[in-house]
Every structure is written in structure tokens, then in C-alpha cells.
Amino acid sequence: MNWFKLSLQLNRFPISRAQKTLQKIQEISSEKYESYLNDRKAEIVNHHLQNNAFYKDFSKEDSYTTWTKLPIMTKKDLQRGLQKRLSTGFSRNNIYLGKTSGSSGTPFIFAKDRFAHALTWAVFQERYLWHGIDLNKSIQARFYGIPMDFYGNIQERFKDRISLRRRFPVFNLSEKTMKDFLRRFQHSDFDYINGYTSAILLFAKFLNEKKLNLKKVCPSLKLCIVTSEVLFETDKNLMQKAFGVPVINEYGASEVGLIAFENKENEWLVNAEDLFVEIVDKNNNPLPYGEEGRILVTSLYNKAHPVIRYEIGDTGILSKKSTPKRPILQNLTGRNNDFAKLKNGKIIPGLTFYYVTKSIIEDTGSIKEFVVVQTGLDTFEIIYVSSSELSSNQQKEILKAISRYVDKDLEIIFDRKDQLQRTKSGKLKQFVSKI
Template sequence: MLNILDLLKFQGYPIEAAQKELATLQSYSKDQFEDWRTKKGWETAKFHYEHNPLYKKLVGKHFPNRWEDLPIVKKKDVQVDFSEKLSQGISKKDLHFGNTSGSSGIPLKFAKDKFCHSMTWALIVDRYQRIGFSQNDFQARFYGIPLGFPQYHKERLKDKLMNRYRFIVFDFSDQNMEFYIQNFKTKKFIYTYGYTNSQLYFARYLQKKGIVLKDICPTLKGTIVTSEQCTEEDKVFLEAQFGLPVYNEYGASELEFLAMTDLEGKRRLSSETVITEVADENNQILNPEKGGNLIFTNIYNRAMPFIRYEVGDLGAFKRDRNSIQDELTQLNGRLNDTIVLPSGRNASGFCLYYISKHLNTKLGTLQEYQVRQTKRDTFEVDLVLSRELDQNTILTINEAFDQYVEKGLHIVIKKVDRINREKSGKLKHFLSLLEEPNS
């Protein structure tokens, strides 16, 4: 059986050196670690200023003396050709290339040096081991897959080699849900992994059938949710219906594996590889516990300048005096999920979560939803319901929009059998279809 570390070593990634580096960092006291990380951050920033023309252009003629005077790098800044954004002096054979799904906008092609990518995987293995999972454990994977040839077969081969079984998340028919159940009855999975909303949909189907997942697959030890927002209510429901502890993973593929829930339920930041900050809309640094735009610096990546990079998420974190890993306390959706209202007020798309929570409390029948803003005063709401759409439901939805968004909006409500997902398989709860967001 081949695991990801074996594959990376075969491809020339210095995994063992990265694991040794990680162990050294974790042996430091809090003060020692903070001193080291500050120096490492400056070292990486200065490297890019001297070797990356794009970053030097962003910084300007003079390299600042204060960290907060370094520019905040946005995705649009690095959405240029590789010829413009790769650091000089690094051979392509020493680079790892990838691209984002584009779920939050335009896809981004990125690069990391191989040691940086090795540090990412050393960190992932470390965090999984802390919650009792290994790279060889049999994984039930709720994920999308490229449907074209040969990418589809390449992913299927990787699944087989890496001891994971993929439940493709494009079909949520009852027939396919029964297929899921039969596989859990016959296969000895150790943990489930994948998109939050896909696992939630399966959990709701199990609830309808009166099945707890652990009862039909007793080898299961836990669930990892990733890629999509998982609220505390979602977590509680999944834990009850799966009969398993739920761990929340957070990352940005271009940047880093950013945080992971530990056994105490705290979502620990990847402090060994990133510097985390919180800023307001004017790029002013805030008290991290109050929350704002999350800003991350990958202190190992020398291929591209992800220095004070605005990842596009809103959140908050708390410094831990007793651990080198600080705690991510809030993750509240994306910066570009902005609702523009007739009154001129803007609201975060995350407020729609409170609408869904309100509807579930009142109705108890909402399975999935998607909201599309087509005009400043018009929203289309698609609902997957376990019963018919009646006047009480319509009234409840309108009341929720009045309470959590703004009064006087035109709400178009439809019951649908399924909600279309993105090519990756992710479910986006809010889509703005306004041609000009500020018009």
C-alpha cells in the first residue's frame, strides 16, 4: 500500500528533513518559538524582496522596518504569469505546482518550493496523528472528481493506491444514498473525510432512515470536514448522526494547511509554518480576538511571495500562552460573499447561515439551500425540503430575510429536488449575480 509520504519521497520531496524540522520547532518553548518565527518571517520577506521582482514592485523602493508596513498581498496581485511571479534562482525541478479550484472567483496557479510543500505534509501527518489517524487508514472520501479522461481515472488510481474510497458528491438521489449505505455496511472504513455539506446531506438521509453511521460501520473512529463552512450546529448534528467525533480542517491550497481541530475541540493554527494576522477593510491590523480579514504569511515558501496574504476569509484567533499553536476561534465565511442592499448597506453572505438556522428551528425540514441575488432587491431561494412548499414556509422565509438581511426585499422561493454544485463538488450557499456589485 502506497501512502502520500511514500509517493512524495519517490518524487524527490525532502519529507524526512521536513519532519525533523517540525520536531525541532515543537521542542521550543513559546518564547523561543516566537523569536524564531519572527526572524523566519523577516528572512522570507527579505528573500522575496531581493529575488522576486513582483514582490519588490509591491513593496516599493524601500524595504520597511516594521512588519505592518509590508503590503498586504491580494489574490489579484499574484494572478499573473509564472514568468512574473516566480522567485529568481530556483530551478523548476525544485518546485511544486498547483492551482485553486476557483470556487471563490478566478482560479489561481501557484508554486511552492519542494521543502515548503514537504513541511505542509509533515504538518498534516502530525495533526492527523494527534487525533488518532494515520496515512494508511482506510478513508471514506466525500469529494468531487474530474469527469474528463484521463483525469478521472488518474484520481481513481490514486484513491486505490492511497487506501481511500471516493463517494462522488454530484448525485444525491435516494438510490445513490442507498449505495453509500451499502458500502458503509460492507467496508471497514476508519474515518470519513470531505466536504461539509456533502457529509451533512448523507447524515440527513441517515436520520430519515433512522440509522446512525457508526452502527453500520463499527470500525469508524471519526469524521473530518473540510473545504466548506461547518457551524457548531452542523458539527453537533454530524456527531449525533454519525456517532463519531468531528474534526474541522481548514486550508487554502495555494497557501497552506492552516488549522485543524485537536482532541480538545480547539482548532489549532499551523503556527509552525504561518504567521497569522487579522485586519480591517483598510488593511489596519486589529485585535485578533475581535475578528476581521484573515491575513497569513507562509514563512517557508520561497517560490512565490505569499507574504501577508489576504486569503479571502473572515475570522478570529486567540493566542495561547501554553502552546506554540494558537487557536482559530472563528471562521465566518468569505470576503467576496457580499450582499449589496437597496438601502446602500452591505452585508456578509454569512448572514444567510442565520436564516438557515432560523428555518431549521421553525420548520425542521430544510435539507439544503442556495440563495442567488439577481438584483439589489431580489433574491432567488432554492430549497431542498422533505415536504411540500406551503404558505407557512414562504412566510417564515420572508420573515427571516426581514430579520437578518433587510425589510422590503423581493424573495422568489422554489422547492427543488437537488442543488447544482460547482465542478469541484462544493456547494456555494450564496451567489451574487449582480453585474456591478456597487451599482
């Protein structure tokens, strides 16, 4: 049974049509590929100029003329009611709806039309097959968080079941938890690991300390895929030693899908089928291959919502070996999260606060940005930018979420600022530990 494909079809995402479209795109010759990209860029821009009042006002253009004249879109630009951002003919009834805060600490709600969402998954499935992983058949050990509210938890577990994912929650990564993880691998036939780099790295360190090789414990294991945070080469080597399988780097964002994926030749191939990725300097000028700058992503097929020259929040370099059809991500800066260490011995990944974000996010976008700073073993400061002070009810909801996701009896200090301090690269780190 093709469970993955069936689940998309049941949710009215046209995965068969998306797979055929992907195949046709990949059959375009290298010589004609730049023309394909230029045509798709012009088509998606003109679509939104004609059908999306938000983008027409944002771009200040009547029709598409020059790519580099189009304004760069940031997460702040998208922090307004979703209905104001949808294209004509789209509503919450015929789109894929998602929420994001990512590692940037700038939350917003996004939308994709059903075909664009299906195409995203067609790309994922094709990339995973490079390494012998079939999303219809392969069982995933999923090192992610999970919603803790009743309905959110049930919904996520149902999606896990039909997607052949077995959840390894990362909210508490104590030694006891690691032992529980190990027992699950001893009694299950997992094909691959997928999840946050930091959480998987802790598990690998635990195995190395115990002088265990996970492949010997779980012989069915074939691969480990890490995402959402930077994977350093030394950490990759440590993981491969602990797991006994290749470790593959994935780079993506929920609002655009898969951005880059590592192949068997250790090249980080950029998704040039349904995305256009460019690198720009501090003055927003496109940079040639081999030079470092800010990463912009354009969704070439999302007609429900404009994602055009969208600044993802990272910096990187496209290799000099890149071509329009085969761009290679040489280097990525960012997405490395600290850990929170609590008085009771718990170790919490910084991305845990991503789930706190999801539990308090508002479509109105009143909370523009925030960071969480740990100043003591039981003391955290939430520094935020908002159009108004958090109300007592909002603070209660945040405290409730932190109690649920992180721990109880923590001291939480709320501090509203006009702006937040960023790193030299312009990145806003969502979690910082000062202990």
C-alpha cells in the same frame, strides 16, 4: 507499507526532512517562539525581495524593515502568468503546481517549492495523528468532487489509490446516491470520513431519516473531518449523532495548506509552524486577540512563490487565550455554500462549481472573478469580471463543463460586469441560489 510517505518521496517531495524540521520547530520553547516567527518572517521576505522580481515590484521595498509596512496581497494580485511570479531558480520542473478558485470565485494558479509542499503534508499528518488517523495506513471515505475529463479522472483516481482514499463524488447527492454511499460503508473498512461540510451533512441527514448509525454499519469508522465550508454547531451535533464518531473541523486553503485544525479539547489550533496567521481591521491594522477582522496568511517556507500577508478571503477571531506558539481560532466567517436544486430532483453542492472553475481556468488570469446564480430550477446565470467578453469557444467550454459536472439541458446566461456584489464582510460568494 507507508503508502502516503512513499508517494511523496516518489514525487521528489522531501517528506523525511520536512518531518524533522517540523519536530525541531515544535521543540522551540514558548518564550522563544515569537523570535522564531519574527526571524522566519524576515527571512522569507528578504528572500523574495532579493530573488523575486514580482514581489520586489509589488512591495515597493528594497529590504525588509517593518512587517506592517508590507502590502497586503490578494488573489487579484496573483492573477498573472505564473512564470512572472516565480522566484529565481524555480520553474515548472522543480515546483509543486496547483490551481485554486476556493470559495471566493477568484481563480489563480499557485506554486510551492518541493520542501514547502512536503512541510505542508508533514503538518497534516501530525494533526491527523492527534485523532488516531495515520495517513500511511488509515482508509479515507473522501466526499469531494473529481475531474470528469479522462486524464484528470485517471490521475486523481491513481492518487486516491496510493493515498488510501476512496472517492464519494458529490456532484449528485440524490437519495439514490446516498443509498449507494451507505452500501459502500456496509462493505468497507473505512477509518474516517473527509470532505466538504455540505455534502457530508446531507449524508448525515439521510442516515438520521433512516434512523441509522454509521458506526454500527461500519464498525471500523473512527472520525469525520469536514473542510472548505462553515460547520455550525447544530450541524456538528447532527453529524455526530448520525455517524457515532467525533466530527473535527479543518480549515485550510490549497495555496497555503492547513491553517487550523481542531484538537480533542475542541480548540481550533492555528498552524503556527509553517504559517503566520494575523487578523487585521478594515484599515489593514493588526488587531489584538479577541477582535474580529480579515484573515491574512504568510507562508514562512515557500521560496518558489511569495505568499506574504495574503488575504485568504475570510474573517475571523483569534481567541484571547492565544499565544505566538499556540494561536487558537475562536471564530471563522464564510465558506458556507448553498445547494442547487434541479428540476429532475438532483441536489448539487455549490462547491460543484469549483470544479467548473478548474476546467476553464487560464494562466493568463483573463477571468478575474465570477459567481454562479441559480434563478430557476433549470436556469443559471454566470456573472463574471473579465478584461474582455468570453469568446464563443470559452462559453462552449464552460457549457460543456457544466453539462459534465452539473447536468444537461440547463439554460446558462453569461453576464459580464465591471465588478461583483459582495457580502457585508467583503466575501464573494461563489454560488447563490435564488429559488
